[in-house]
Amino acid sequence: MRAPDNPVFAKGDVLLAVDNVSLGFGGVKALTDVSFDIRKGEIRAIIGPNGAGKTSMLNCINGFYYPTEGRITFKGVKRPKMRPHEAARGGIARTFQNVALFKSMSTLDNIMAGRSIKMRSNFFWQLFRHGPAMKEEVEHRRFVEEIIDFLEIQHIRKAPVGKLPYGLQKRVELGRALAMEPELLLLDEPMAGMNLEEKEDMSRFILEVNQQYGTTIALIEHDMGVVMDLSDRVVVLEYGRKIADGTPQEVKSDKRVIDAYLGVAH
């Protein structure tokens, strides 16, 4: 796997900027005036109590929702209103809070499906499963096998994912997102419902993806230990507003964050 090389964006440049974004559904305000940025090559955590608007934020970033106010700038360009598949082609991949795999397909096919946008051979060759279609299939299979090796899921390569245990499903979902060779990887609670060992494995994979391939990662997580260890910078949301932004140390000692998590004495 290669890191997507884009010389314009060296490590440390702003990859994605969220400026004064608000999102409302009728009378309900999910996000109010949120601004932060994600820099190239970093692991950015988005945390906050339940209902703080973390998932809504991710949904704005990958095009499920369009912010009612404010703007999102990706790779230096203000994003127009777009559909999720356009965001995906732009280089944003994502995993879900509740695993959203293609249940009837095998692990291999799930990850291969993640390569769909990279495949070019036309309908005619697909019909005959020959020539360019087969060559491409093998080429991408090679890439997918690298991901499978990387995530240590060789033994479940041909198993239908619907029957796999939860921890492995999460891993396959990460594999599927990696298959897109994203520039920005959004992870929505990658460790929810995992035991300690599975969390350790997942943390290792996240760090390796970040370090080996230079993929920028934005993750939502509730396990504070994991967040503090993994992330370079943390943004904290509460009731749709940003209440803190900074390194894990700064955030940990921020009075408003402590209040949000532990409650305020009245």
Add this chain to the structure above:
Amino acid sequence: MLYREAGQFKTSYVADSAIFPLRQDRIGLGLIIVAAYALAFIGNSFLLQAVMIPFLVFSLASIGLNILTGYTGLLSLGTGAFMGVGAYACYKLMTAFPEVNVIVWILMSGFFSAAIGALFGLPSLRIKGFYLAVATLAAQFFLQWCFIRIPWLVNYNVSGALDAPLRTLFGTPIMGPNATPQTRYLVVLTIVILLTWLASNLVHGRIGRMWIAIRDMDLAAELMGIRPLQTKLLAFAVSSYYCGVAGALLVFLWYGGAEYDVFNINQSFFILFMVIIGGLGSLIGSFFGAALIFILPIVLGIVLPAMLSPFGISVGADVIEHLRFMIVGALIIFFLIVEPHGLARLWQIGKQKLLVWPFPY
């Protein structure tokens, strides 16, 4: 003991991603194809005309609907109408250009129903499930209305019916009153094998994965850059192509002539039942479904009187008819309870069991 995976090692990704990775499966498939061709020479004309030709035609239509409903998860009740478009298009083409070989027109006619199918597939971006089924019902009624009301489609034939003109291939009549069941069976068989092979290539490659992705989790699919509209419309087009060709075969190589009402809503349901009982998302299931729903009643019609006569029970044809319906109905319910995923899943489980036999796993 003969059915084992042992000793067959894959040394390349091409071999590993083969559609039939097991040598025994490939041999079995070869034998079935040889037997199907041999049947043309040993089977009598009743078997070919009344059993095998319709079985193959319905299998092809089921494959068409299976691509849409089974693989892409879009429920359609317009199958009958899309078959009709194929049949009428084929009629217009072969009467307008009689010098071109009719096989070409049969295969071309599918493109007309593909276009119509894609058009009626447009609502699928916004609606799914039962609501989409109702939207495709519009196609069923509108197209059937066209078949009745536009006499141009039947070349202003006063009877309003389609009839199969005499057409030949290498000097042998393959269509029309002079064509023997044997030649028609061979033509249908060849077309069905060819199209099944192409469908199998499609569903095992990138396009098939995109279809299944849309079916299993459309939001996640869209998030991976799969364009939902294009993918769904492609499924509608390919599905309708198969239905269209099946419709042309049905009228011109099986019935030899037909009116608009063979393409009514009952035909759509008939094909849908075949797909559900055969197994959604399985090509071989399409054949199983067609066999169970079409061939089983015929077999029962022959076997039942023979089974009852040794007991001195002689029953009228009407009673046999009723018994047939009851038994087929009961079997459908039985199969759906035993395996809701259709006969294809039973087949798969059976093969899996055979692989490890005599051990349980």
